[in-house]
Amino acid sequence: MLGTPGALIATAAAPSSAFGSGRPLADYGATRERLLRKRTVRHIELTNGNLVLEVPVPASISKSGQGAEFSRMRYMAVTCDPNDFVRERYALRPWLYGRAPVELMICMTMYNEDATLFTRTMSGVIKNIAHLCSRTRSKTWGQDAWKKIVVVVVSDGRKKANADTLKVLGLYGCYNEAVMLDHVSDKPTTAHVFEYTTQVVVGPDGTVTVGACPIQLIFCLKEKNQKKLNSHRWFFNAFALQLQPNVCILLDVGTKPSGTSLYELWKAFDRHPSCGGACGEIRVDAGKGQWQLLNPLVASQNFEYKVSNILDKPLESVFGYISVLPGAFSAYRYKAVLGAPLESYFKGEALHSGAAGVHAGTFESNMYLAEDRILCFELVTKRQQAWTLRYIKSAHASTDVPAQVPEFIAQRRRWLNGSLFASIYAVLHWYRIWSSGQGFLRKLALMLQAIYNLISLVFSYTAPANFFLAFFFLVSSATSDPTQDPFGGQGAAVLEAVENIFIALMVVCLVCSLGNRPQGSKLAYTGVMILFACIMGLTLYCAGFTTYLALNAAGLTNLRNWTLANIEQLFLTSGFRDIVISLCSTYILWLVASILFLDPWHMFTSFLQYMLLIPSYTIILAIYSMSNLHDVSWGTKGSDQAHTDLGQATTQKKDGKEVVQVKVPTTQGEAEELWSSMQRDLATPKPEVHQKRSADQKQQDHYANFRTNFLLAWIVTNAALILIFTSSWFNAYIRRKHKESGNRGPVINPYQTVVFYSMAAFAAVRAFGSLLYMLMWIFRL
Known part of the structure; x- marks a missing residue:
């Protein structure tokens, strides 16, 4: 006692x-x-x-x-x-x-967040507790x-x-x-x-x-x-162990839950006994009147968050395994995470703190940068247990996102590296699904999800090459006929110039990423993002022009010719078919899904900004993260000395x-x-004080060696795809086959068809999962 x-x-x-x-x-x-x-x-x-x-x-x-x-x-x-x-x-x-035991424990973690961010989160928590106290008809909640x-x-x-x-x-x-x-x-x-x-x-x-x-x-x-993992260890292994909560909610200071969000999260556990973890929708705080959406970087992140919450999270929730419950706003059933899940979760703390007798390679160290992904995988595959993870769309929380390029790149470095290696770990350990206590149908669903994740991982690994090839194919298709050139007969010169600029920008990103902090190369990164946005605009223009060429080849530039036979001929034209099916299946499905979720406004306020910044998400962030695999820090350096003041x-x-x-x-x-x-x-009132950043610690040699080898393999893979499918002999072969077939449309590279139809397939799967989630939500399944 x-x-x-x-x-x-x-x-x-x-x-x-x-x-x-x-x-x-x-x-x-x-x-x-x-x-x-x-x-x-x-x-x-x-x-x-x-x-x-x-x-x-x-x-x-x-x-x-x-x-x-x-x-x-x-x-x-x-x-x-x-x-x-x-x-x-x-x-x-x-x-x-x-x-x-208590019913609910809320953990708010902070580092050096200011008073504004703290009161923002705390006031949201207080409003939620007041709401629980007002539910006088509830069996669990009420005045006390x-x-x-x-x-x-x-x-x-x-x-x-x-x-x-x-x-x-x-x-x-x-x-x-x-x-x-x-x-x-x-x-x-x-x-x-x-x-x-x-x-x-x-x-x-x-x-x-x-x-x-x-x-x-x-x-x-x-x-x-x-660091944060240690803070969570105080919460779970010290305070929660004594108070034995039913549900634990994790919040980062700076994230503000809406007035009933914590109740909505708790209700998921109350309604579904098999629910081991849940998360809600994290929204970008765009300020009063949404004025921060005037910043293209904030607007693009707003769109990214919305699409994830409308398509990705619902799809994963249908499977029962959400790959990551965001640590900034998530909840867990305490008894579900006890044992192996928490033990694996906190293993990352020992790895990154350099604890005596604990050694890890760079793969494992990077994997534990996404410790919340490890926790989710361990929870769903817990031996002889059948826990599921759910997305609760009625639970909302708002958070600030980086508004400056350096902060954005630095944040995503940890996210991308951690998620890449944690995803590889989950795919390689797919067999653990069968040692869990999940039902047979659930195991089959999880296996399908593992295959889906594997394909997504491959496309993520080759994303820079795929984007370059999409750009190359669209521009070259639009300029393949000198008599119908969108650049007044200078299409070949434009393609060559822009192609060289594209490669030069990738080289600039690589050079800036090797050893430079984003804060020290702000101007270079910002300039590269602007030029990539211009290239993306050019690519979209060429996509539209290619569509026009297909319409013209089918005789449909005149509305009087829109007959069933001509429309059928149009869809037999590969250029039109591939572009329309891939782009429309993606963007129209985004719009339809957003309307189904009664939240379409981001399509009008943030879509264009996101489209123009897609190259930055695909190339700049990928290059920087791959170039810094040796950096396995969480962005803050420990102060491990005892003080006597x-x-x-x-x-x-x-x-x-x-x-x-x-x-x-x-x-x-x-x-x-x-x-x-x-x-x-x-x-x-006090003047704004900019915090000085601590110097990076010297990394061990094997971290740098791993970074070099992995980066080289990644560059070689993407470069090989680009060299093969843009080579003159390959494209000459494609043009010859195209001419022999008698096709009147623009020349289409077969790899372009693979990429475009893959985009369509991914969009269809996500849209189907989103629709199924809505049906399950309506019928409370």
Whole structure:
């Protein structure tokens, strides 16, 4: 047993009446320093060998007569690894109050996000909990629903945390620097855990609204910066292990769920006992009036997110296996992820932290850049279990996306490398489907999905070559007849010039990617993206002109000739047939699916921007990610040194008992003074400060060697496709065969037909899956 609540609580002295004696208001820094110096030396008995303090919260947010959870903040200086949290007999308030197991635990992870991003997510969570409390007819929820919900905020590194965000947490009543200690009995503190049941809503400028529904809030401030996986390990292996939640929801700070989204996610688990994980729709936050869509980069990402949520996620949900539940907004059934899924998920932390005795090659290290994909695969293939993953279209959350080219490229590097190797891992381990507890029909469906994923992986690997060939075929087809040249008889010269520019841009991308950070080559990357957009516009123009040539060959440029025989002749013309079937099956199906989902607006606001930036997604991102396979970092560098700036609790013997001597604030007045100075500081506008980026760590030689070999293989494969299908002898052969067949349309390369029909097939499968998902959604299957 962990002991009784009374044994765990070391209560501070009663509030003093000396506060508010007319002392002039001081700024936060001065107030903080003065109160830190005034901390009272106290002797506190350790509880189960652990230091636990309870200190008053400011009168401005406390509720008298409602118990300690509303009037006192609880602090634990945790000195163990998260895996040992329960074993070391630490206890959380909900457990002490007999509220475990809880129904819902929400994990908000952050690094150094500012106060605006934090309050954005926190206010969304509070609205969702208020909604659950308002569902008075529910068997699970109702007026006291907040007692079944615990919100856990995990910050990755005390020195890395944003100062204003910590002040916001202080205004919530769940942070007080004055009580923190960096050592307890000579053991370094690994995490500072604050607990408070708050009833306020805080704005980024320090505005406080009192009277919100109660929120059981736990703030875990890690002493060291050990990355997001470690934060999730604190959540799952420490806090969730003790409170035994039914459903766990993961949120990144900066992602704002809509008012009922968390309920919608929870409802999926309540309605479907076999549901082991679920995700909702992540939307791009385009600002008020959608003004950020004026930025083509934001608009293209908006379109990409929408298409994924309308076509890809529904298709995978029908199969029962979503390849990735986004860590920024997803949910898991706790008992489903216990065991092998979480063990595999957290293996990535040991690999990337360089833990003693843990060694991994570059393939495995890159694979664990997409640790959420590994978790999803392990969950669905869990031995003798039959868990499925679902997409919940009624659950929404909005998030910021990169608005600048360097940030966009750097973000996608980790996404692309991780997803590539995680996908290869899933395809190579397809046989594990048959050792799971899934039903026979589900296993067959998962095998079909594995084949689909394999084909998608091949096309993804050869995407740069396929795009170049599509460009080459369309332009060469449109310019194949000098008498019907869209460039006034200069088609051959235009094709040669643009082809050389295309290759030169790829070389520029490759050179910039080998050793340069995107931030250091912003101008070069931006220029390349603009030129690729121009080439894409030229390609679309040639596609339209090729269609016109096919219409002209069939005599259909005159509306009077639109007879059934002529239309039949038109579809026998390979150029028209291939282009129309591939492009229309893709873009028209996008529009139809969007209308079925009652969300077609992105087709009008973001479609053109996405089309023009397709070469950048296909080529620039691919080249940069492949050129940096040796970089297996998550974009933040750890701060793994123990700090000694907070003071420590020293062990002493008193009356035969082991106690610690600590300096802590003792009065509610002091807490109120610090709270008020935090509020004033947040209300004071500050100049924007650009954070300095830490220097990249030197990578090991075998990482660089793997990168070189894989990059060479990738370049050779794509270059071979381009050289073969653009060679003069091959195209001469195609033109001869075309002439012998008597075809009046433009010359069509057979590989072009393969690419175009493959596009059509992929679009058809995605559209069918989307339609089937809608039917299942309507009938609640």
